[in-house]
Amino acid sequence: MADDLDFETGDAGASATFPMQCSALRKNGFVVLKGRPCKIVEMSTSKTGKHGHAKVHLVGIDIFTGKKYEDICPSTHNMDVPNIKRNGLPGKGRCPRLTKIWGAPVSFAEPLPRGGVCWAWLRGPPLALQLIGIQDGYLSLLQDSGDVREDLRLPEGDLGKEIEQKYDCGEEILITVLSAMTEEAAVAIKAMAK
């Protein structure tokens, strides 16, 4: 395991995985099965004999490849949970006060609820990266800092085709990037708000 590797997009000090007791895992959450980061799609328990202790049966889907993995372990055991990140670099925090959300009047926006909620996020920079080019099967993505990333592959399959087609038509699209353990991939697209 390459736990201690420091990737350019990772945060120094954050490990690739952390342990969690089986019982605290949840469906739709994440877990490492057979060395792969997986989303848990099924979770069930069983026991050997009426007075036996519980065992957890996990079925997960690899978040990058979509392959299915299964595992079974005593429910007192700790499992590795991958640190999942979406969109390599998030934007910098800004905090302008907000009176409207997307044109619709928001009556409770003023005065701000106590504690001074940071409504800034609602206005903050897009959390997805803007696509500005495709070259030799790699995506060019505009980061918040103004830098351009060019190390991410155009995904295979329908999503890749969709990206290419939209890009060719001149549509402005945002790409969501998922990273976990040692991998990164584009997993979703969305049209940019006008």
Next chain:
Amino acid sequence: MVNNEQRQHAEHIFLSFRKSKSPFAVCKHILETSKVDYVLFQAATAIMEAVVREWILLEKSSIESLRTFLLTYVLQRPNLQKYVREQILLAVAVIVKRGSLDKSIDCKSIFHEVSQLISSGNPTVQTLACSILTALLSEFSSSSKTSNIGLSMEFHGNCKRIFQEGDLRQIFMLTVEVLQEFSRRENLNAQMSSVFQRYLALANQVLSWNFLPPNLGRHYIAMFESSQNVMLKPTELWRETLLDIRVMELFFTVHRKIREDTDMAQDSLQCLAQLASLHGPVFPDEGSQVDYLAHFIEGLLNTVNGIEIEDSEAMGISSVFSNLITVFPRNVLTAIPNELFSSFVNCLTHLTCSFGRSAALEEVLDKDDMVYMEAYDKLLESWLTLVQDDKHFHKGFFTQHAVQVFNSYIQCHLAAPDGTRNLTANGVASREEEEISELQEDDRDQFSDQLASVGMLGRIAAEHCIPLLTSLLEDRVTRLHGQLQRHQQQLLASPGSGSIDNKVLDDLYEDIHWLILVTGYLLANDTQGETPLIPPEVMEYSIKHSTEVDINTTLQILGSPGEKASSIPGYNRTDSVIRLLSAILRVSEVESRAIRADLTHLLSPQMGKDIVWFLKRWAKTYLLVDEKLYDQISLPFNTAFGADTEGSQWIVGYLLEKVISNLAVWSSEQDLANDTVQLLVTLVERRERANLVIQCENWWNLAKQFARRSPPLHFLSSSVQRTLMKALVLGGFAHMDTDTKQQYWTEVLQPLQQRFLNVINQENFQQICQEEEVKQEITATLEALCGIAEATQIDNVAILFNFLMDFLTNCIGLMEVYKNTPETVNLIIEVFVEVAHKQICYLGESKAMNLYEACLTLLQVYSKNNLGRQRIDVTAEEDQYQDLLLIMELLTNLLSKEFIDFSDTDEVFRGHEPGQAANRSVSAADVVLYGVNLVLPLMSQDLLKFPSLCNQYYKLITFICEIFPEKIPQLPEDLFKSLMYSLELGMSSMSSEVCQLCLEALTPLAEQCAKAQETDSSLFLATRHFLKMVFDMLVLQKHNTEMTTAAGEAFYTLVCLHQAEYSELVETLLSSQQDPVIYQRLADAFNKLTASSTPPSLDRKQKMAFLKSLEEFMANVGGLLCVK
């Protein structure tokens, strides 16, 4: 080989052949000449369908001759394939049935013909006669067996009523004659006995007839018909037939004769069970009922006593007993001769015990077919019925029987030497340790009916059963303690030596498991929604002995679960009920000590579950007994767990300690953790108990520990954490002084808020929001919020709503931050769903407004983030499905405000709310419509393939149309269009349930149009389109008859609205008819349809008249137009 295309082509030929007009001559020709069975079958089907379709057009004499032809045809060809013969007979039966309401045609002669066939003495002919009768019976039964001939339920009902008064009785008499004949014969050859069997089955069919009461509305007929387990309740006309003792005797004789034949025995016992359920107007007076019952029981005892029961008889015999006990009133039961009644109860006792033993054996042998278990269930249920109403029997009448049944139940569930569990004829069965999945129900649920009966019998014989359970439990505790000690020493002597034989432990656990379950069911009832009371038998038992009891010793036994009961001086002068409770506390104490000694891996989580399950059940009923609820209260109970006693304070402390220990040790056992936290909820959900709980230091520690989110509590699964939060909030409403209360909320709720604000208000929250630690913190907060919402009650909603509202506004911000994290988004929506679900009904106008607005913004953010979004991963669709399902639920919850509203203009909030802006007026409908507008573009036809989402969606839009039809025309154009499109889609290509919902939505929409009188609105235009759809549905398409009412109502309202268009539709349909006869029939039918309501108006009376005519219309021409 025939390929697929050819097959389809062939099918098509047959189908269109069956629809051809007047195919009678052709069919006759085919029947007489063809040698191909399948073609014969199709010809018979074509005749059957055509006769019904063209009934009115046919000459009565030609129908009669057709029927004769078919019957003769079958008689002359004894070698026809069975399925061809049955189909031809079915056609005959359908003709007879269709004719039975038509006075112009007489089909009665068929019975004369059949009785001649029977008296022929020829087995083949007799079999044929039986087939004819069976076909008639199924056809007239108007159940699912009836052929689909496109007539109304009313028609079927009327046919059935006429049939059950006359023809059915005639069939029964014919059958009885045949059975009598056979039962007299000594030796039956195979052919004879097969005929015998058929007539026996026929008799069973007659006796199981679901007699339709007169004047049952057509809506109820369908409901009535679907009821299982029909009891025999014939009309008065059957009196002479069924009260004839010889009939009953005949069936006992028949059963004795054939009881070794598995198949026939089932029919004969079923006949007896039906006779045992005889009731209703057939009995002229109570005396006749007593006579009948006495004779029946005599016959029954003669049949059952002294024989060895066959496996195949068990179920039937128990049905006979069960029906007698259920159907005959107590005063009739006690009116039969005493001795006879005693023998009856003795026989019941004997059979119950014996079936119980056989059932246990079945379990050991792992049989697939558990006939004895089923029979045992049925008898135990009968016991419950029998003893529940004990006014008619002298006190203690059933005690000895109860002791026997109770003892045998215990014996079957304990290991040797006390019991016979897992014992077979060859000694103890070594059962393999099998894998048990979480889907397998717990014994306490799977066997709840059995346990309830056994518990009840245990109360009746409390003098015997309570001390028995106590001594068995105390013995097992001592052995368990010893066994665990031995294991510990072994471990100390050779650590890591691993393999320990757990057989002894497992046997002890299983014994204790069953003893706890039985004790739980004996001492307390299952209660849902009502105040649980101490069973009167248990209370009386304790009171009766309270003079011999030493209260102090009793308290000592209760308060020292760590010591052996028998080591306490004077232990035999204690209250038995309290001693039984303390025996279970001793089990609990052994468990706790084993945990402290690091032996958790040797313990049984199942036993742990049983213990907390019992304690919860017990606490609900006994802890802090409310004297006001009882006439008389036992002094030991009142001293040990009454209000303001040291005992109750001690036991609350003990239970709390147990809960805390379990949550720490058993976090990995979800079910056990769940039962544990439920016990905690029980302790705090009533104010009186909560008052004691919050006085415990431990409670405060638990609250602080949970607020810190440190191990071990954060290992608990999310549902357990939610419930724990709920309990902590409920506890906060106990009685405390202001300072303490302040302090409590500071410990419990404020940390939640503080931690949350600390996280989200960090400068760099956006950078770190995806870090696992942060995400976990957020998730835990959201889970806790759901738990808080769950704790809502009318007296705390004001505080909780204000508290939660602060979070909700923040959650909307989170929606944005976590827009790419579907699992978090889902949880955020769930928080809103929970809050709306639990609180909206209590909120006054301005508070409701706040919630509406928050929900609206949530939906706006969601929709903004998800429109035009595509994701690669395979779970994307399911994530979205879950989101949308939750959103629909949220909208439905909000809408419920319009019909369930407990708010009294903010009364619960009075004093909480200085100067409010009351000038805004948004209704739930506005919010919901707006919400629908937002999510509608996200719904796709693919997503509608998820049945639960689809149903929830259509329920929502039907609700909206029904509650706020006036809002629909004002909708934005896009939304309006998609709503109308949804309705159209729902009517044309969804399930019948959805179609029904859409039809229900149309009526209020059309009424709205009529009210508004705007002939150019888009709703007006849309309804015109729907008129055409509903018209086609009713007139041209084969549709579900259940839908006629909803479709008819919508149809009528639409006709009122668009009279000209309706006339046009009718004209078009008529002009397309070439056949003048059909044209005239249709034209007449349409005239008749609207005759009672010209001009149509939205008047209720007219509407009802129209609906009635519509039924006739459907019966007359409904099938006609399907010919095409």
